[in-house]
Structures are given as C-alpha cells and as structure tokens.
Amino acid sequence: MMNGISPVQAMLRRAAAGHTDNSDRLCAGLFGSSSNDESRKQRTGHVAKSLALLIGVSAMSAQAAERNWYAGIEAGRSDIYNPSVSGISSSSDSSDAKGHSNAWGLNVGYRINAYFALEYGYRRIFDGNLSTLDPKVSTHDVSLLAYTPEFRRISAFARLGVSRMHDDGGASFVLPDRDSTEAHFGLGANWRASERVNLRIERIEYANTYWSRGHVLQFGLGFSF
Numbered sequence: 354m355m356n357g358i359s360p361v362q363a364m365l366r367r368a369a370a371g372h373t374d375n376s377d378r379l380c381a382g383l384f385g386s387s388s389n390d391e392s393r394k395q396r397t398g399h400v401a402k403s404l405a406l407l408i409g410v411s412a413m414s415a416q417a418a419e420r421n422w423y424a425g426i427e428a429g430r431s432d433i434y435n436p437s438v439s440g441i442s443s444s445s446d447s448s449d450a451k452g453h454s455n456a457w458g459l460n461v462g463y464r465i466n467a468y469f470a471l472e473y474g475y476r477r478i479f480d481g482n483l484s485t486l487d488p489k490v491s492t493h494d495v496s497l498l499a500y501t502p503e504f505r506r507i508s509a510f511a512r513l514g515v516s517r518m519h520d521d522g523g524a525s526f527v528l529p530d531r532d533s534t535e536a537h538f539g540l541g542a543n544w545r546a547s548e549r550v551n552l553r554i555e556r557i558e559y560a561n562t563y564w565s566r567g568h569v570l571q572f573g574l575g576f577s578f
Contacts, residue, residue, distance in 0.1 A: 420549065420577040424461045429571025431456040431478045433490065452488075454481035456569045462498070464577075470498040472514075478559065478569050489521040490567065492559070494537060503545065512539035516559060536560045551575040 434451035458476035465471065472495075479490040496514030513536075520531045541555025553573045559566065 421464045422462070423464065423551070423575050423577045425459070425551075425573050425575030427456075427458040427460065427474075427476070427571045427573040429456050429569055430454070431567060431569040433479050433488070433567035452479070452481055454479045456571060458571070460573070460575075467502070468500050470500070472496045472498055472512075476569065478567060490518065492516040492518045492537075496537070496539075500543070506545040508543050508545075510541055510543055510553075510555075512537070512541070512555070512557065514538075518559070533561070549577045551577070 431454050432451060433454075456476065456478050458474050458478075460472055460474035462470050462472035474494045474496070475491070476494060477489075477491045479488055481487070494514055494516045496512045498510050498512050500508045500510045502508065516535050516537050518533050518535050520533070537557055537559045539555050539557035541553050543551055543553040545551055551574075553575065554571070555573065556568060556570045558568045
C-alpha cells in the first residue's frame with residue numbers, strides 16, 4: 354500500500370478520471386465548451402418555440418379539416434316560362450307567359466375535400482301568378498358540387514344533380530299536381546368570409562318543370578361545423 358491507498362484503488366481512480374476526461378471531451382466536441390452553455394440554451398429555446406408553433410398550426414389545420422359538414426339558407430328570384438300544360442290551348446295567353454317569383458331554400462352538405470361536395474337542398478322555386486295560373490313549384494335536390502382552387506378566398510363552382518319536383522297547378526280550373534324526377538345544373542361563386550362562414554351567389558337551371566323550364570338566381574349563407 355502507498356499512502357494508505359491500495360494498488361487496486363489507485364487503478365480505479367485513474368480509470369474513473371480517464372472516463373470523466375473522455376466524457377468531457379465528447380460533450381465539448383458535440384455541444385461546444387462550457388462557455389457556450391448560454392448559446393445552447395438559446396438555440397434549444399428557439400427549437401422548442403418552433404416545434405410548439407408547428408404543432409399548433411398542425412392542430413388548427415386538422416381541426417379545420419374536420420369541419421366538413423355545412424348547412425345554409427338561400428333566397429333569390431326565379432323565372433318559369435313557356436308553359437306546356439295539357440288542357441291549355443297553344444293560342445291562349447298563358448301558353449307563352451313568363452312569370453317571376455321570390456324563391457327560397459335550405460341546404461345541408463358534406464365537403465368531401467377542397468374540390469368536391471355533396472349537397473341536399475329543399476327549394477321553393479316558384480310561388481306566384483302566371484297569367485290565369487297560380488303555380489307552386491318545390492324541389493328536393495341532390496347535387497354534386499365541383500370547386501376551383503381558391504383565389505383570395507373566392508372560388509367558382511359548378512353544380513350537377515337530380516331533383517324530385519312537385520308542381521301544383523293552383524289554377525281556377527282543375528289541373529292535377531305532378532311529381533317528377535328531373536335534372537338540374539348550376540354555376541356560382543363562393544366567398545369564404547371566415548373559417549366557418551361562406552357566402553355564395555348561384556344560378557340553377559331546372560331542365561323541365563310542369564311549366565316547361567325554370568331557373569333560380571339566388572344568394573346563400575352557409576355555416577360549417
């Protein structure tokens with residue numbers, strides 16, 4: 354023994370000292386000297402803030418993507434024209450009449466992605482006078498909407514679908530009500546006012562009503578949820 358320390362203890366101390374020196378050199382090589390501790394802390398803080406911001410943005414994007422359902426209300430003006438109703442002669446005043454009416458509707462839809470949506474709507478497209486007739490036309494519509502990419506929150510869209518249409522003659526003489534399945538199509542523009550609110554203007558053309566043809570020009574207000 355030397356100075357009360359055995360050779361084994363001396364070997365262990367030298368090994369421990371060598372391990373410490375190697376660890377210090379390794380840490381210094383990876384992170385710099387101890388004089389750079391403050392810089393490392395600053396870099397670590399910046400990285401943590403960047404990660405937090407990235408996680409927050411990702412969470413907001415995921416939350417927005419989950420708002421695929423929407424519902425809305427519509428109001429506008431409609432026209433029906435060139436009626437071809439059985440029992441009305443072609444020489445009558447009403448055979449070439451054209452009528453205007455207020456129109457309104459409700460809709461609910463599912464936004465599949467940024468470019469396509471499926472939508473159901475109930476619309477009262479005509480409720481007014483047409484010469485000697487007082488027709489009332491309502492529809493249950495199922496549509497596919499196709500959107501263009503947004504530019505400054507505005508996108509154009511096209512609509513194509515089928516309508517279950519109910520026509521009520523509403524005349525002073527008896528005309529049978531009629532239910533039929535017809536096609537419709539439309540063109541419009543959508544403005545995303547906020548994350549949840551959308552405004553749109555659209556014209557929908559109905560291929561065939563009791564009164565031959567009709568269209569609706571309408572404004573809509575929609576809410577995503």
